[in-house]
Amino acid sequence: MGGFVNSLATLPEQPDEDSPAIDQRQFVNSLGKGIAVLEAFSSHPGAMSLQEIADLAGLDKSTVQRMAYTLLQLGYLRKGLDGRGFCLGTKVLDRAFDFLRSWPLIERATPVLNELQLGSHERVDLSIFDDLTICYAIRRQSKRQTFYATLVGRRIPTFCSSGGRAIMARLSDGEVDSILRRSDLIALTPKTLTDPDAIREEVQRARREGFSLVHDESLIGEVAVACAVLDHRARPVAAVHIAGSLSEWSPESFAKRFSPLAAEAAGALSGAIAPF
Amino acid sequence: MGGFVNSLATLPEQPDEDSPAIDQRQFVNSLGKGIAVLEAFSSHPGAMSLQEIADLAGLDKSTVQRMAYTLLQLGYLRKGLDGRGFCLGTKVLDRAFDFLRSWPLIERATPVLNELQLGSHERVDLSIFDDLTICYAIRRQSKRQTFYATLVGRRIPTFCSSGGRAIMARLSDGEVDSILRRSDLIALTPKTLTDPDAIREEVQRARREGFSLVHDESLIGEVAVACAVLDHRARPVAAVHIAGSLSEWSPESFAKRFSPLAAEAAGALSGAIAPF
DNA sequence: ACGATCGTATTGTAATTCAATACGCAAATA
DNA sequence: TATTTGCGTATTGAATTACAATACGATCGT
Known part of the structure; x- marks a missing residue:
């Protein structure tokens, strides 16, 4: 974006910028750049100079200056x-508040x-299905938890999370394939399954059992069960997770104990009312 | 904003738009409008049509269309x-995540x-001081709670919250006056103090006691104690709240039981490290 | 079948953003 | 202490960009 590069990109032929063919006519660049500053x-959490932001966002320092000024005012x-x-x-928290409330x-x-x-x-969580990732929206922790395990807004790849697996179990094979194909199948831990067929196998298992069981795949030492929450059209929109420690449970005993609870909660939240 | 109105506003004389003299030269209108769409x-939580958004944000429908298109892509x-x-x-949750993490x-x-x-x-909360309001950043609830009492990003006026009072107790009299003067002293409940002198009295009491005690002022039936968290320059930046129900505690017994705990926690978080 | 309202797309006009440049200041360096 | 580096800020000419009126097709409710 910006300058010569930008002028080229404005020409009829849009090469292969980033997203799949966004309408250059309607896209408001200034807004996109402002958001890029936030992103x-x-x-790089924490304070940054204008130049640092410019580098990370791929923008000119001048541009960042005016965007930052605006965002500062707001x-x-x-x-x-x-x-x-x-x-x-x-203010970014206010928007999250509006989202959660809505x-x-x-x-x-x-x-x-x-x-x-x-x-x-x-620990129990509600995560929202968002294509290649799931995003935690409600979190209720038990005892001591890692900091990140307490944060709303945290995202985990769909392919290796218990919630994501439970959600994929409610999608068609084609949709599951699409997710696996477009995902970066990068291992978060040494135990993370990255072979599409192995993941598909786990999705099948979740279909049979009615819940997904995952351990050590997104965090070593963690075991979790999850069930999908369905909307009024039986499409998965979220998942209920229950997560515990492998120092206290075997995967099997954890599943036996908690999968009925997760299923019950997810069932209670499914159907009836529109999710949003 | 926009069109003829906007051109007028761009002239040297800026009448009295909204904020105290923002630099029209640097302010990026498109970004402001995009943010206005989000705000x-x-x-009006929930789905809105372009026209509804336009009305609420004070923008033209066309403008909202392009802003919405952009925000949709993002x-x-x-x-x-x-x-x-x-x-x-x-995505709004992602920004909140970044904030909390930072x-x-x-x-x-x-x-x-x-x-x-x-x-x-x-229930215990950490709230962040933000001038006329405080904003909840961490919330740990006990039993059943109202939905809003669980949401991060929720704001309460500084003048009538326990956290706000505790924070004002660490500000100078001039700063307290400034906050009270600029606040809309609107009662959230019939018990909310709206008389500046009465509030100043409570702030004085909080200075003496080292904590603030508030009941029924932001929510009927709720009692809360709070202590300010100070940065390395002894400036208040946040507050630790402990909130309970008046059906279980008298204000006095609640304060006696929990104010030492709040003070200890706030003390442990004060000083030493920079807040952000 | 009709009318209202939705989201979408187009387009000429001109107001807006762009990015180079310069400035004052503070801190790190020598 | 002199110097340099990097910060945030402010200005400005050029032209890209956003504006807002308008039109379109679909969908819903009457």
Whole structure:
């Protein structure tokens, strides 16, 4: 984007920029660049200088300057500690609040997950299906947890998460293939399955059993069961997870104990009401 | 904004738009409008048509169309249920994730708040000071809670929240006056203090006691104690809350039982490390 | 069958953003 | 202490970009 590169990209022939053929006519570049500034902080949390942001976002320093100025006024950025650098502002939390508030599913799921946590004494999560990743929207932890395991907004690849597997079990084979094909099948741990056929096998198993069971694939020492939450058309839109530690459970005993609970909760949240 | 109105606003004389004299030269209007589209969902959660968004955001339908198209491509909006309307997309959660991840204070506070919740069996929160409001960043609930009491990103006015009072107790009188003057002193409940002098009195009390005690002011039946978290320059940046129900506690017994715990946690989080 | 409203697409106009440049300041360097 | 480097800020001419009126097809409710 920007300058000569940008002018070329504006020509009829759009080579192969990034996304699959976005309508250059309607896309508002300035907005995209402003968002890119915010997104730069995903690869570098904490304060950054204009130049650093520019490098990460692939923008000119001048552009970042004006975008940062605007985002500063709007509260989406704030000045760093000593007036040096920029970091994310609290306004980004407001948008997340609006999001969480706007999904009836999330409101309905909140008491259900609370009960589930109290009943299981393990960590329980609700994740939202978002194509190649799932995104945690509700989290109820038990005892000590890693910091990231407490954060809403955390994403995990669909292909190697218990929730993702449970969701894929409710998709057609074609859709599962599409997800596996477009995913970067990179191992998060040494135990992560990266062979498409092996993953398909696990999806089949989840179809038979009605839940997915995953251990050590996204975090070593963690075992999790999950069941998909379906919308009124029986399409999977989310998943209920129960996650525990392999120091306390074998995968089998964990599944035996908690898969019925996850299934019950997911069933209670399925159907009836629109998710959003 | 936009069109003739906008051209007028671009002239040297900026009448009295909204914020106190923002530099029209550097402000990127398109970005502001795109953000305005996202913010429209704060006054109307759920799916909206282009026209509805336009009305709420004060923009032209055409403008909203292109902004929505862009935000759709970027994942910050998604199509409504049956392809009709737009609602917030999961990407807004990603930004919140980045924010939470980027504050060392939040990472440090997570285990502390966990302990505090397990020790108190009441709801505990960490809120971030943001001028006229405080914004909840970490929430650990006990039993059943109202939905909103579980949401990160929720804001409460500084003047009537326990956290806000605790924070004001660490500000100068001038700063407190400034906050009270600029706040809309609107009662959230019949018990909310709206008289500046009465609030100043409470702030004084919090200064003496080292914690703030508030009940029925933001939610009927709720009692809460809070202590400010200070940065390395002894400036308040956040607050630790402990909130319970008046059906189980009197304000006095609640304060006696939990104010030491809140003070201890806030103390442990203060000083030393930069908050962001 | 009709009318309203939805989301989408097009287009000429001109206002907007772009990016090079310069400035003052603070901190790290020598 | 002198110097350099990098920061955030501000300005400006050039032209790319966004604006908003308009039109279109689909879908829903009457």
